Amino acid sequence: MKGIVFTEFLEMVEETFGLETVDYIIYKSELKSKGVYTSIGTYDFGEMLSLISNLSEKVNVPVQDLIYAYGLYFFKVLHSNHPDIIKYYKTPMDLLESIENHIHVEVRKLYPGAELPTFKIKRKDNESLEMIYYSDRGLYMFAKALIEKTFEHYGKNFNLTLELLKEDGTEVRFLISEPNGK
Ligand code: HEM
Incomplete structure (x- = not known):
């Protein structure tokens, strides 16, 4: 790490x-x-x-609450260190959809030795996205906080559900949708 x-x-x-x-x-x-x-x-x-x-x-x-709180805090750090990456995306869905194939790819170059999660991402339509999180570190509450902060950053409303596919939190499905008209 x-x-x-x-x-x-x-x-x-x-x-x-x-x-x-x-x-x-x-x-x-x-x-x-x-x-x-x-x-x-x-x-x-x-x-x-x-x-x-x-x-x-x-x-x-509880540990999970602390990890979540740290994710909320860490978004500010990412934003102030990498404003260009965030500015590049016009919507929160576009940003989230690009984590695996663009953002964390760049992160690997900027931070040699970074230990990143894997996301399998499926854009269902303009308003909804499925992200499956995989990481031995099980920091899914960190991911949840970053997803929420991404929407907050763009001033957009959203619905978010998460489902533990493995009990230890090393595989977690997030379903994200934007309410119509927002
Ligand atoms: C500008 C955007 C972003 C940048 C620059 C960035 C960068 C990073 C960095 C530097 C780490 C730490 C790696 C290490 O400790 O070795 C990390 C970890 C992580 N990132 Fe990102 N990130 C960004 C956006 C996001 C978003 C929006 C999410 C939400 C889905 C996300 C999910 C995670 C998670 C969950 C980890 C913890 C590692 C793990 O679970 O295995 N990142 N990211």
């Missing part, structure tokens, strides 16, 4: 829960990196899991 995902996560934890909580979860997680991350480095995903589960215990918020 890229360092930027760690540095921004710790930033969010600091903003929301304070520096003491950041220090506490780093100490508790017994990290190989010692919690020192550079945004271009690549680190073990297990470190993120330890940080999140220790945070969950400390602040008494």
Whole structure:
């Protein structure tokens, strides 16, 4: 997992829960990196899991809720680092449809060593899209947050349902549609 995902996560934890909580979860997680991350480095995903589960215990918020909250936060990071990628797309559906074949392809070039999910994407018509998420990391709540933020960014309404195709969240179907006339 890229360092930027760690540095921004710790930033969010600091903003929301304070520096003491950041220090506490780093100490508790017994990290190989010692919690020192550079945004271009690549680190073990297990470190993120330890940080999140220790945070969950400390602040008494479920892990999935924290992953979702981090996705909401991370959209801002993506937008400020890559405004051109987002501006390129005129609608949220066009952007989402292009994640696998364009956006994450570019990401792989910009962030060597990035660990990305795979999406199987089916555009049903102008108003609806099916996205099947596959990743050993099971960060589907992160994906849900990014999808929601994409619509918010374009000021569009949407309906979103998700179905776990595997219980551990490594395969998840998202059905996304825009209400008529919006
Ligand atoms: C400008 C648009 C985007 C950029 C630049 C971008 C970039 C990235 C980067 C840098 C990572 C971290 C890779 C790593 O840690 O090794 C990532 C992960 C991820 N991205 Fe994107 N992304 C974009 C849009 C989206 C959108 C709209 C979605 C929603 C469907 C999405 C879904 C994910 C997920 C779920 C992960 C976590 C990795 C996993 O689940 O295995 N991304 N992305």
